[in-house]
Amino acid sequence: MADKDFYGILGVSHDASEQDIKQAYRRLVRKYHPDVAEDKEKAQEEMIKVNEAYGVLSDPEKRAYYDRFGSVPGAASSGGDGFGDFGGFSGFSDLGDIFGSFFNMGMGSGRRQARRGRDVELSVDISLQEAYTGCKRTVEYTINDRCPACDGKRTTDSDGIETCPTCNGRGRTQRQVNIGFGTFAQIVECPTCSGTGQKVSKPCSKCNGSGQVKVKKKYEVDIQAGMETGNGVRIPGQGEAGLGGGPNGDVIVFINVKDDPRFKRDGSNLIYVKKLTFTDAALGTEVDIDQVVGEPEKLKIPAGTQSGTKFRIRGKGMPSLRNGQFGDLYVIVQVMIPTKLNSQQKKMLQDFAGLGSQEAKEPSKGFFERIHDAIFNR
Numbered sequence: 083m084a085d086k087d088f089y090g091i092l093g094v095s096h097d098a099s100e101q102d103i104k105q106a107y108r109r110l111v112r113k114y115h116p117d118v119a120e121d122k123e124k125a126q127e128e129m130i131k132v133n134e135a136y137g138v139l140s141d142p143e144k145r146a147y148y149d150r151f152g153s154v155p156g157a158a159s160s161g162g163d164g165f166g167d168f169g170g171f172s173g174f175s176d177l178g179d180i181f182g183s184f185f186n187m188g189m190g191s192g193r194r195q196a197r198r199g200r201d202v203e204l205s206v207d208i209s210l211q212e213a214y215t216g217c218k219r220t221v222e223y224t225i226n227d228r229c230p231a232c233d234g235k236r237t238t239d240s241d242g243i244e245t246c247p248t249c250n251g252r253g254r255t256q257r258q259v260n261i262g263f264g265t266f267a268q269i270v271e272c273p274t275c276s277g278t279g280q281k282v283s284k285p286c287s288k289c290n291g292s293g294q295v296k297v298k299k300k301y302e303v304d305i306q307a308g309m310e311t312g313n314g315v316r317i318p319g320q321g322e323a324g325l326g327g328g329p330n331g332d333v334i335v336f337i338n339v340k341d342d343p344r345f346k347r348d349g350s351n352l353i354y355v356k357k358l359t360f361t362d363a364a365l366g367t368e369v370d371i372d373q374v375v376g377e378p379e380k381l382k383i384p385a386g387t388q389s390g391t392k393f394r395i396r397g398k399g400m401p402s403l404r405n406g407q408f409g410d411l412y413v414i415v416q417v418m419i420p421t422k423l424n425s426q427q428k429k430m431l432q433d434f435a436g437l438g439s440q441e442a443k444e445p446s447k448g449f450f451e452r453i454h455d456a457i458f459n460r
């Protein structure tokens with residue numbers, strides 16, 4: 083769902099550098115600054131889009147995701163009528179004053195025509211196997227949806243809506259604010275009509291004039307292979323109904339991949355600890371290594387393998403969400419020393435001990451250090 087052309091909004095090419103994007107953003111902030119823009123309402127709308135685009139393209143991870151999927155979970159601006167997300171301004175302390183004046187302009191820009199519905203955030207648990215193969219999940223949730231009786235218009239009568247008497251339809255009223263050394267008039271959203279400028283004189287009987295009713299929704303979510311905990315799937319337009327004809331919000335389903343008893347995950351790589359008897363480790367053997375999905379893989383253990391030795395099975399990790407390629411499976415050997423020996427075993431080991439050198443190559447690193455390396459350094 084390539085729903086928004088973030089590159090087009092910023093006016094940069096798809097291979098633009100971080101610096102190009104930053105410059106484009108600064109240029110647009112100046113262009114849409116309320117002190118210079120002729121059409122201030124339009125400038126505000128444009129700035130919301132610019133902020134959203136910059137928020138994504140300035141973040142390498144979000145940008146890579148956007149390049150692949152054409153959208154980014156959690157990246158949309160949170161409201162069509164104000165500045166929900168100022169994320170794009172972080173790191174531009176010198177633009178603080180611009181930020182401030184935008185905000186003021188937003189507060190005073192008049193009656194609210196349409197308000198985008200709220201996003202609904204849900205979460206689902208999936209297993210490591212499901213994260214590997216991708217899966218579908220049905221989510222159920224309750225939202226405020228458009229009232230079917232009045233189609234969200236809050237009345238079914240053609241003359242059921244009047245101009246708000248408190249604000250005369252402006253959606254704003256003045257309030258005297260005392261700030262210690264004097265009072266000044268602050269413009270606030272009209273409390274009677276919540277900024278809509280309208281009063282419902284004949285409310286719809288189904289929704290009591292709110293224009294919305296609670297509705298249970300069900301949706302099947304496609305969870306792609308390679309998803310990690312914290313990733314989200316955005317379902318556009320399935321969130322709460324907008325007000326005053328505004329668009330619906332989205333549903334964002336956050337993924338939680340449950341811990342697996344056998345595998346530790348590090349991005350697209352997996353770590354698996356294989357226990358070996360000390361005889362197998364000393365003599366060498368071939369072992370089966372469990373896989374997340376499918377038949378076990380054979381792995382040759384050479385004679386004299388030390389505890390903590392790391393083997394890598396290429397391409398047997400998790401699929402990457404970014405490029406679909408598979409990571410690797412790291413096998414760490416843990417050598418088990420027997421705790422119970424019968425008398426015959428004991429005798430044989432004592433004989434073995436008497437037979438000469440037990441020289442072993444000193445491992446350069448300890449067991450946990452190797453696990454640490456496997457996880458963090460590869």
Ligand SMILES: [Zn+2]
Binds near residue numbers: 231233236294
């Ligand atoms: Zn209604």
Ligand SMILES: [Zn+2]
Binds near residue numbers: 251
């Ligand atoms: Zn009003």
